[in-house]
Amino acid sequence: MVLDELNTHFEDSSFAVRSVKQYLDARPALLTQPTTLMLVSDNKFRVLQTFTRDRDLLLKALHDQAVHYAWKLEGDKSIGYGTLERLDQSLNALEQIAQATARIQGRKNLVWVGQGFPSIDxxxxxxxxxxxxxxTIQHITNLLLDTRVALYAVDPTTSAAGMVEITDPTQLEFAQAAGDSFVTNADPFGSQLDFDRLGPVTGGRVIRGMNDIDKQIANFVDLGTKFYTIGYSPSDSNSAPRQYRNIRVVCLRPGLTVTARNGYYATPPASQSSKEALIYDLNAAALSSIPLTALKVTIDAAKSEKASAGTYVVHVDVSTLTWHPTNEGTSTAKVAVLVVGLSSKDKIISHTLQSMSAMTKGAADLSTSRKSADFLITSRLPRGADRLRFVVREMDTGRMGTEEISLREARQN
Incomplete structure (x- = not known):
């Protein structure tokens, strides 16, 4: 669950917190599934409580967190830097959630309580x-699909316009005739950059205009427990960049309806290795307040006598990397490794970026987590830095892993 106090007015955020408390109060002391509570506000995105099934821990985290005033929202009256900044912060939070939960098997349900990022023409x-x-939106959409995160959102603004739920074939036909995002190959973000369209794209939904927020959250959680995983091979091999390919799933049993992802971008995987995507991902990870675990990363100081100060070995679990065969019978994986020096107040003091490749020796077993691909990188120990954050990003998929070490311990050693 994410409390969106970046895009939501103060009084509505207060109502949202009370509603989440109502939802938790009505649950048993031992929750049916692990739940984490997060917060996105003007200057931060952070975890209030890590994954737990202990309801009381979530209630305590909720109680200990004061509601934030949305300064960027209140001071923004038109499309300008503030609006774009809130959009970027919201997408950044979605990226971190996807990257942080990527190695959790199966479907993940993201319940976003707030207005969501601003709509932009x-x-x-x-x-x-x-x-x-x-x-950026296409990149985030692909990442949410790849990591199997379904977005459910409820707007606590009681004056918000209601959103029609499509519950039968007649309403579906009307929606198609109206020319919304169900139309074949229509890009859901082509005419409007709208948070409401992100829900259906990921297989979730967005609800506005309701005041029973606690019941809507309970409904979303319940929906997330009933799902099937299906796939298909498209008959049309055209994969033009940014072309949105529509998916329609029809349930043949009378009286039942299906909620499914309504499409995907047929973008070649190379888009993930574009300069823009690389910069966006690394910037997001450099200041991330939560560990990113799509790649399993560990760090050791280089032990060689020839290694200079500030040289580290970055170990990446081979089973979390994407490997490509070579003509010589080996396999290779390409990554970008970023090392940032951070102050005690999370200010970036230094950074080192290097592109690297790993290659296997012959037909190695790449499915076991007991093996690692090792990358050597040297980063100076900047004055005033409290710790180093290592970010490893796979070039092909955009998946990332992070790890930190304390510089106080490094200097002592």
């Missing part, structure tokens, strides 16, 4: 900004 932006934002 792309035509009001400069062409360069349009391309950047469209590419």
């Amino acid at each position: 792309p035509s009001e932006l400069k062409t360069k900004d349009q391309d950047l934002i469209n590419g």
Whole structure:
């Protein structure tokens, strides 16, 4: 569950917190599934309580956290830097959630309590900004799909316009005729960058105009326990960049309806290794307040006598990497390794970035987690830095892993 106090007015955020408390109070002391509580506000995205089935721990985390005033929202009256900054912060939070839960097997349900990022008409932006934002949303959408995160969102703003739920074939046909995102190959973000469209894209939904927020949360959690995993091979092999390919799942049993992801971007995997995607991901990970675990990363100081001070061995679990065969019978994986020096107040003091490749010796077993690909990187020990954060990003998929070491211990050694 995420409390969105970045895009939600103060009084509505207060109502949201009370509603989440009502939801938790009505649950048993031992929850049916592990739950984590997160917060996104003006200047931070952080975990209030890590995954737990202990309801009381979640209630305590909720009680200990004061509601934040949404300064960026209140001071923003038009499309400008503030609006784009809130959009970027919201997408950044979604990216961190996806990267942090990627190695958790199966479907993950993200319940977002708040208004969500601001709607923006792309035509009001400069062409360069349009391309950047469209590419970022496409990148985040692909990442949510890849990591099997379904977004369910409920807006605590009681005056918000209601959103029609599609519950039968007649309503579905009407929606298709109206020309919404169910239309074949229609890009859901083509005409409007809208948070509401992110839910259906991931297989979830967004609800507005309701005041029983606790019951809506309970409904979302219940929906997340009933799902099937199905797939298909498209008959059309066209994979033009940014083309949105529609998916429609029809249940043949009368009286039943299916909620499914309504499509995906048929973008070649190379888009993940673009300069823009690389910069966005590394910037997000550099200041992430939660560990990213899509790649399993551990760090050791280099033991060789020839190694200079500040040289480290970055170990990446081979089973979490994507390997490509070579003509010589070996396999290779490409990553970018970023090392940032952070102050005690989370300010970046230094950074080192290097692209690297790992290669196996012959037909190695790449499925076991007992083996690692090792990368050597040297980063100076910057003055005033409290710790080093290591970020490893796979070039092909955009999956990332992070690990930190204390510089106080390093200096002592």
